[in-house]
Amino acid sequence: MAVNGLVFNCIVEGKTYENGVETNHLERMYRKFCENAEKGEEAKLNIFGKTETERVQIIKQFFEWIPVPDSYLKRFQKSSEIATALRDYGNKAYLEEDYGKALRAFNLAIGFAIPGGPELAMAYVKRADLFLTLNEPDLAQRDINLAAKHAYPKKAAQKLIDLQNRCVAVANRKNANVNVKNTKIINEARRFCDDKFFKLKSPHQTIQNVEEFVDIDYRSECGRRVVVNRDIPAGTVMLVDSPYAFILENLLKWDTEHCHYCSRPIRGGVPCTSCTFAWFCSDSCCAKACTGMHRNEHKYLPYLQCHPMQCRVVTAARVIFTVGPEELYRLYETKDPIYFSAKSGASRGYNKAGIYEVDSYLPIFHLIAHPPSKFVKDLSDTFKALLMTHVIEQTTDFFRKPKYSPNCNVEDFKDFVASVFLRHMRSFEFNAITLSKLHQPVYSDPNNNTNPNLANMKTLRYGAAVYPVLCLLNHSCDPNAVPVRSLRHARTSVVALKNLKRGDEICISYTPLFTLQDTPDRIKYLLDRYNFFCACDACNHCWSNANRTNSSGESHCDKCHRYLLSGQCPACMKRDICMPQIVESLRKQASQIEKLLEGQLFKEAEKLASECLEACEGFSSCFSLFIDLQFLYKRALVGLFNQ
Template sequence: MDYFGYLCLLSEELGPLKLALVSARFDATTVSEEKMFEYLWNMEEVQRCLKVEATPASKSEEKAKSFRMQGNEYYRKRNLKQALSYYNRSIMFSIFPSISSNSSSSKESRGTASGDSLMISESIVPGEIAADAPTRLEREAQEATRSVETTSKNRTPSTPFQNNVFPNKEGNLRQEKCDQLELPNKDIGHTTTPKRELALAYGNRSAVLFELQQYEYSLLDIERALQYDYPEELKNKLLHRKSKCLSALRSGKHKEKLVTYFPSTENAMEPSATIIGASNALALTYKPEKGRCVVAKRNIRPGEVLLVEDSSVMCLDEAHVATNCSSCLAHCLAPVPCPTCSLVIFCSEPCRSKGLAGSHGKECQALPILLSHVHMLMSYRLLMQTTHAKVKDLVPILREEAKTRSKADLGLNDDSVYDSSDYRTLYHLTTNAEQSCAPYLLSQCVLAVLVTKLLVESRQYFVDDAGVAFTPGNEDLLLSGTTAFHHILTFTCNNHEVVECQMQKTPMDVKTQLIGYGLSPVLSLFNHSCYPSAFYRANEGHVRVAALRSVKAGEEVTLNYFPAFVEMDLIPRRAFLRFKYSFECHCEACDGDWSSMSSSSKFQIKCPECGSRVNLASKSCLRCRLVYGGSDTFNVREIQDKIFQAMAEIPKLSKRSKDNPALDENLERLVSMIELFDKYILPPNQAHVDLQWLLRRYHMYTSRRYVMMDGFR
């Protein structure tokens, strides 16, 4: 049962009247988080209804076979994309062999103790195969050829693979095309041995990868198929394919990879000594009406990188656990499965070992429930990586800090440094509990109850110093449950989206897609504006913040949480922010009543001294009355000419950026144009917005991104 099922079950158990009475107890202005959780935890109805059974998403030989047979059908139709997809599903659902069943294999015995003891011994990944010396390829090709010859000699006339596997009028031409597939219509390789189904799926996928000229990936699958007891009567074709793969690699044949990744290009940044991961151009301050916020210590130029750090906790959403690696979050089209569950994938054996030794190994059994609500998964994962011992030592201290320390100092360590690696920063993130309604707090507390029960079920959280599980007492349960509740509340107003960037037909044609969520304490310090001065990108958990326009020393650096003023009109925009983040926005765009249609292509000159509008007729500022046009001030006509010239250049700059997005002179020209508008043009202005959009695109291009081979985009 998922979270919403548990919530409905509890609502039915309590009934409308008691549910209303229970909700009334969840008032954060008068009741602490500890008391709210303790009250709910001690209710008999809650303990009766919220019973969890942490069982992994089961493997199924029947489903694995069904997916493999569907893959066979698509393979016969030459639809390699669909065939690959179904073979991937077959691999995910195939029952993984137990460690004991492979103990005789010397290769398999060299795995790790993390549960991935069945990994290919070399732990190789595509790219490393071809890097070996040519003599290795020559040697393996000769060995594969000898194996094929030996198998052919030993084959009896009754061997299932004969000339008429697929009877057809075309004769041997059709036979040659389908010969790559090991399993004909009779499914001769089927066996009740669990690992055979996995071997057959790997063998069939290797055929698809071979035809896609993905020789390195095909070789890996061939090795995996042989490792998992591939049927003896079918090894001939597998070894023959291995020989052809090695020959192709030796001859230098290659095609673009299924998924090609381009690393991020990090701009130089002088690090801050007081905000770890941030630029020394930033300072942390506190304002009673806003709380903690980030300000510029010096003038900041457009495009300047202000923050680079990894998310403290992140997770894939339910829609992408089967498309992206659970360890590195990379998009993968030829994955390896989790040995236990059928939900997640990994891009390689090394990533699988890392995942099983890390977060996935601790949440595999509970994942079907955890995936039903992202905050539940993030809370569970954060507590697991923090450990119960650390929570027990630190949380009482941090609770006392929250009561006694000033709000300006919360989250800082003893050296007055804000460091995301310090659990203190995570704990002291704002919850907005006092602004939240009772039904919402109750629903989040139900999440915390489920998380606590799953932590108990895991037998990996409540462990002693030797790592031995123990039965937690009521004090331990309440402490961990209240901490889970606290973190769930912080996620609502502090988490950020995690995206992946996929290149399309041109380098600048990059599509972003939401794949999960993360939490970065430093990123949470930036306040919202509907007209932000900076933007962030959390690409596969790697967070980067860069300036969108000029920021003067002392000014606040802001981000847009969504929506920006160009995306939504004032009234619905403020209503959304009030509902989602519990604050009334008073940014420049909201107080100025900017709407989504107010970003005009026309422009108004602003006074560089006070920022007010300059009257072009009198050439004087309407606020400070400063007159422009003299020798000691700027020339209004000259500024107008520069703006017209810049506006005419925007389409050309956009085209040049598409043709060569990494060209430094394009970036420098873009930055100088934004600075011109920042100084002399009164916002909102459409050309100014367009220039900032181009700057975003440039930074997107320099982020980690990938491109899929033709036919898979």
């Protein structure tokens, strides 16, 4: 059976399927919706200021469901023919020494091969061969074992034996060249990172995932916010949060480089046994995903591949599946007051026992959402929520799971699910946290085992996640904290960049810092992307890189409430007199930090940089040295987390 060229190119190049002839299903649906809306009364389309449920009920009058054709759902199913074609494509790239392209092709061949079939075993052998060329015997050994497990042809058994012998030889050579000292340093750095940055020292009693000195409060002008309840020095870890749900940006374009359950980077992943879109770092992650949030995604992902949707739409679906139909039906039936009748903004997200429980759906449900400022977008979002609800109904057993009461109107429950879908589409647009990493290519030189220079590597966005606490952090163009994430696990911690005073709000930056982007550009980006007008100090005073100064500025004393040299506070006066010496000492230490970073001594650089930031008490945010020290500290963190 010949392989469809359009389908094959779509898979290899990671593009959305378009055959240039037929109108896709979503376009037909939307065209029909617009026709119905034009025939109806314009007043009936008034959805401005309405709740999500009211919006769904209004739009539903003009929504006419057209069942998804089977061709959409079967287009990217597992296929021996496609797997063989992908393996041949990988062989060609391998011979041309394009190892990055070859690895992707072999990964895809494994993903499209039918479980238990000979094509799967042969694809594993090809990938094992490539891993040995790339000096990765551990990954090669796993693939050799998998090939033997998946019925590798007996007539080619000698090839598997030869590959095993080669694997042992490569492993012996690699072990002989291992620098025990460097390995020990890296392992110690990893333990240091885990202990310092990803473990809470004194957990809060009522707010999970934060330290005891962190609180959540509420302001009418900005909603819920995260603050500190005592003075905190720079370099302090304030919260360690895990995502409730995440989505890979290239999920629908066959991302074979990240685990679809824990988001860890992978090079030799395990494919989903039921669909061709998901890869996992282990059988354990695969099993957890396929019995959890990914179970309902197998059949509808091929539809989404042909109808590109924003990350927020796919993330909303992931959250709906994570919550599950039974819990959503309970909320629909009971109208649980902690979800729908929260007494005040400050109480949102807390359960009946007064606990901000991060593993529950409650904090995610209460993430703030801004209604679209444009009518067309508002209309389109509501239409997509209804569309996705119907797609889920057709392709999964989601709506057959709940035990409906005799008096339940199932159609009303579906409308409720669509309204929740719409709610999350809007909240995730403004609350989702970007997942990124340093881009590390597959080297064309297989003998190059050196670590690349971190300073020359680019940051690559690969996904988005929603967090129960981290998503509450507001923006500042001059942030006092930075989120840091280890690629070895899914947790993200937030570290103080400056000394914080009691009552200070913890702020991170959604944009490039004020030193990297002019104020009008920052304000426009934040207004267009996040739908708010930034009023931080950097924007109010129009700070930009041109405002950088060599003056540390006048410091304000919290004890005497006077400026320095006022004669009111001896401590302030002494510090002001010593300021030139303090600044000179910090400059020397900044140079020392630079040298530590060049020598990849990231642990030592982080320690010294955090001490320097703590010594910058009272410095102006525009003071060049203060800005440079923050940048050096973040470089040290990046180095630590990428060892």
